[in-house]
Amino acid sequence: MTDNFYMLTWNWLADSPLLAAATEVTTKSDGEEGTFVLAGVLLSLVIIYFASKLGGELCARINLPPVLGELVGGVLVGVSAFRLLVFPESGSLAEDSLIINLLQSTAGMPTEVASSVFASQSEVISLLSELGVIILLFEIGLESDLKELIRVGPIAAVVAVVGVVAPFVAGTLGLxxxxxxxxxxAIFAGAALTATSIGITAKVLAELGELGSEEGQIIIGAAVLDDILGIVVLAVVASLVKTGEIQISNIIYLVISAAVFLIGSILLGRLVSPLLVGLVNEMKTRGQVLLTGLVFAFVLSYIATAIHLEGILGAFAAGLILAETEKRKELEEQVVPLADFFVPIFFVCVGAQTDLSVLNPAVPSNREGLIIATFLIVVAILGKVITGFTVFGNPNLNKLAIGVGMIPRGEVGLVFAGVGSASGALSEATEAAIIVMVISTTFVAPPLLRLVFKETETATEAVDKVQE
Known part of the structure; x- marks a missing residue:
């Protein structure tokens, strides 16, 4: 009896014009929401490219790395200033975004869909930003020399280990x-000091034309190892917060998987790359070199992500492998426009998510954080600068440049701060101190890196003149 009643009711509803009308309204609403999301993404990209070019051009004209201008441009359009580009992760709401307000006033977007449009638009931009850093590391891998990286491998390993251990121990014990x-x-803050932002350093090195130098290769190799060690440290600290104890099995898994992935991908890649080149040579359609290279990079990035490593490691490995093929120059040329499109999104988003309000001493909770931040900044800089001086046996190396190249924490440091904040392990003062440290090291490293390389060039020219 009851079943028959439900069946009759369902049949009536299915044929009901009310249900049809409701379905039509819902479908129409979903379609309109998608249109507003697209409009929000397009506005976001306009703002991102304007901020990146304006900041980059200004910095280029005062002899600073353009990447610093992209970061500053991001800060100006982000949560700290004009709030054109804000994200839910920073605690912002739809009404805080000027893009959402603009959509409501100019495109007639209903207030009830503002929150969902804001979330979707932010997620799309965040994904494009992640794709930007993957393409950046793929480009950097193409410009790097695998044989040179292998040659400087032991040196890079020493630099990476010292660059992780020194700031972690000094920061933790000091706090x-x-x-x-x-x-x-204290352990969480110490762990945040271990990271190195390979994306920021690599971009500056490329702009300076020092990526292929021995110093540049040591920095890149050490930064890659830093990422691996940073992942392990983050996993250990997160495990400590959640369980109160360190899970040795998790550490062993991360170390082994990272080593197997990097070594295995390079060895297998050398076997596969001739097949890829042969396949590309047989293709008759446009874009075969670029698309085949990207497929290879994305596959390795996916594998890295699937085994809980960073996707950028896979992209970097793919670039290293393809750099040894005959298609290297052609692929480099074709990747550049793609990088010009995606990479600025990454750097502007890093700047946009940087909250400078933690620097305001008028807020009582910030004062303790600023004092702790001063200590963390000193440890963060010195803990990386000393890494260059652990390199022995080559007096011609610019050891200071190696150390300075390891300074920026960038988005990697923000990940540590974000995980610590989400876990509830950090006080407001400690969290503020970590964010200030990340901001300071991210912005101070590019001009310092340019300065130390310039001084070395000047000194070399002076020696050459004396010898003449």
Whole structure:
């Protein structure tokens, strides 16, 4: 009896014009929402490209790395200034975004869909940003020399290990014994000091024409290893926060998977790359070189992500492998326009998510954070600068440049701060201090890197003149 009642009711609803009308309204609403999301993404890209070119051009004219201008441009359009480009992850709401307000006032977007449009638009831009750093690392891999990286491998390993251990130990112990910070937050802050933003450093090196130098290759190799060690450290600290104990099995898994992935991908890639080149040579359609290279890079990035590593490591490995093929020059030329489209999104988004309000000493909770931040900045800079001086046996190396190249924490440091904040392990002061440290190291490294390389060139020219 009951089943028959439900069946009759369902049949009536299915044939009901009310249900048909409701379905039509819902479908129409979804379609309109998609249109507003697209409009929001397009406006976001306009803002991103305007900010990146304006900042980059200004910095280029005062002899600073353009990437610094992209970061500054991001800060200006982000949460710290004009709030044109804001993200839910920073605690912003739809009404905080000027893009959403513009859509409501000019495109007639209903208020009830503002939140969902804001979330979707932010997610699309974040994904494009992640794709940007993957393409950047693929481009950097193409411009790097695998044989040179292997040659400097032992040196890069020493630089990476010292660059992780020194700031982690100094930062953690300093917070515990000088500032009386509880052990877990101190460990988390110390862990945030270990990271190196390979994306920012690599872009500056490329702009300076030093990517192919021995110093540049050591920095890139050490930064890649830093990423691996940083992942391990983050996993250990996250495990400590969640369980109160360190899971050795998780650490062993991460170390082994990282080593197997990097070595295995390069060895297998050398076997596969001739087949890829042969396949490309047989193709008759347009874009065969670029698309085949991107497919290879995305596959390795996916594998890296699937085994809980960073996707950028896969993209970098793909670039290294394809750089040894006869298609290297052609692929490099074709990747450049693609990088020009995607990479600025990454750097502007890093700047846009940087909240400078933590630098305001008028806010009482920021004062303690600023004092702790000063200590963390000193440790963050010195802990990386000393890494260059651990390199022995080559007096001609610019050791200071190697150390300075390891300074920027960038988006990697923000990941540590974000994980720590989400876990509840960090106090407001400690979280603010980590963010200030990340901001400072990210913005101070590019001009310092240009300065140390310029001084070396000047010194070399002076020696050459004396010898003449």
């Amino acid at each position: 515990i014994y000088i500032f009386g910070t509880p052990v877990v937050p």
